[in-house]
Amino acid sequence: xxxxxxxAITVAELDEMIERGDSxxxxxxxxxxxxxxWKIEGRNPFETIHIPYFAFLENEEAxxxxxxxxKRVVVVCAKGGSSxxxxxxxxxxxxxxxxxxxxxxxxxxxxxxxxxxxxxxLAIYQIIRVARGDLAxxxxxxxxxxxxxxxxxxEQYTNLAEREGFRIVAIFDTHAHADHISGGPKLAKQLGVxxxxxPYDGIHPIDMLPATIEYEYLKDNFTFQFGKATLKGxxxxxxxxxxxxxxxxxxxxxxxxxxxIVSVARPDLGGRGEEWAxxxxxxxxxxxxxxxxxxxxxxxxxxxxxxxxxxxGTFFDTLGNIKRNNPQEYQAKSKEEFVQFILNTLPVFPxxxxxxxxxxxxxxxxxxxxxxxLELGKNVCALAGAYN
Numbered sequence: 001x002x003x004x005x006x007x008a009i010t011v012a013e014l015d016e017m018i019e020r021g022d023s024x025x026x027x028x029x030x031x032x033x034x035x036x037x038w039k040i041e042g043r044n045p046f047e048t049i050h051i052p053y054f055a056f057l058e059n060e061e062a063x064x065x066x067x068x069x070x071k072r073v074v075v076v077c078a079k080g081g082s083s084x085x086x087x088x089x090x091x092x093x094x095x096x097x098x099x100x101x102x103x104x105x106x107x108x109x110x111x112x113x114x115x116x117x118x119x120x121x122l123a124i125y126q127i128i129r130v131a132r133g134d135l136a137x138x139x140x141x142x143x144x145x146x147x148x149x150x151x152x153x154x155e156q157y158t159n160l161a162e163r164e165g166f167r168i169v170a171i172f173d174t175h176a177h178a179d180h181i182s183g184g185p186k187l188a189k190q191l192g193v194x195x196x197x198x199p200y201d202g203i204h205p206i207d208m209l210p211a212t213i214e215y216e217y218l219k220d221n222f223t224f225q226f227g228k229a230t231l232k233g234x235x236x237x238x239x240x241x242x243x244x245x246x247x248x249x250x251x252x253x254x255x256x257x258x259x260x261i262v263s264v265a266r267p268d269l270g271g272r273g274e275e276w277a278x279x280x281x282x283x284x285x286x287x288x289x290x291x292x293x294x295x296x297x298x299x300x301x302x303x304x305x306x307x308x309x310x311x312x313g314t315f316f317d318t319l320g321n322i323k324r325n326n327p328q329e330y331q332a333k334s335k336e337e338f339v340q341f342i343l344n345t346l347p348v349f350p351x352x353x354x355x356x357x358x359x360x361x362x363x364x365x366x367x368x369x370x371x372x373x374l375e376l377g378k379n380v381c382a383l384a385g386a387y388n
Contacts, residue, residue, distance in 0.1 A: 174256025
């Protein structure tokens with residue numbers, strides 16, 4: 001039981017509590033549709049109850065009585081105001097209750113950085129946007145660093161480079177993302193370094209309009225040297241037509257949206273699921289799954305931290321383990337069976353993904369409020385089975 005003098009915690013402190021496996025109760029006071037759309041989750045289980053803020057206003061005593069008193073209570077709302085009010089009510093009645101500062105907006109913008117272990121002279125940093133399941137990477141050799149799939153909060157990457165003492169020399173997006181706004185073009189312009197994207201993803205797949213951003217062309221078997229390391233590009237159309245994977249030093253495979261720790265990427269976010277699913281099969285089976293089983297897979301997303309997260313807070317696995325643990329995706333007898341399986345297990349298409357692709361092509365420039373609205377909730381880039 002924590003001290004009763006503490007009235008609030010930060011999202012970083014909440015993340016640490018979840019990662020440690022602390023015993024606490026999360027009280028979510030948002031309205032019903034907000035709660036159903038997006039919840040706080042983590043690698044270790046904890047109890048969550050949902051009582052909307054307005055319920056406390058209508059019948060304060062009855063709803064306070066619904067909250068168990070034996071654990072610390074962390075109260076969360078959208079921005080931190082309503083939850084502060086409820087946390088105060090609970091403390092007045094002897095609860096060890098704290099408010100989550102900044103609410104779900106702060107949780108959605110929180111990042112955890114972890115270094116991938118046992119990589120020898122190569123340093124690989126995984127930049128984890130915890131609430132959304134987004135994974136970006138900084139790979140460093142001899143003081144030169146490249147970024148893969150950076151998100152829009154570019155200070156996360158410049159701060160990391162300053163802390164760890166490396167210089168960012170190039171930025172890569174595995175594809176034109178639909179679930180989140182890329183920080184690649186803006187950061188590349190700020191730093192004066194090249195930003196790389198496959199030209200097939202330089203056209204918005206719905207609008208059929210060319211991107212207005214500046215980028216260098218990627219292609220199959222593209223190579224890039226940084227420090228003493230070598231990045232090789234593998235063109236793997238399927239999730240998008242320009243989808244790429246990057247193999248660093250013939251061992252570390254940055255799969256973007258293709259192979260995840262659980263399941264595979266969906267092929268329909270460009271509105272061409274039936275046409276792109278066969279391409280997805282060819283890319284997976286003829287280009288990625290033929291790599292050695294000891295290849296280390298570092299994806300662009302995770303779906304559920306409890307299933308995919310490691311004790312040190314990182315997300316990766318070997319290709320051999322992933323194939324063994326995902327038999328439905330990787331043991332299809334034919335392309336036709338694979339395509340049918342893919343198309344039958346697609347999650348709902350989020351309509352905001354069309355606009356996010358417009359932003360990433362430079363066709364739409366949102367303000368911060370609109371950008372946050374577009375990115376609300378967890379990514380759904382994997383097949384539906386990953387979210388069960």
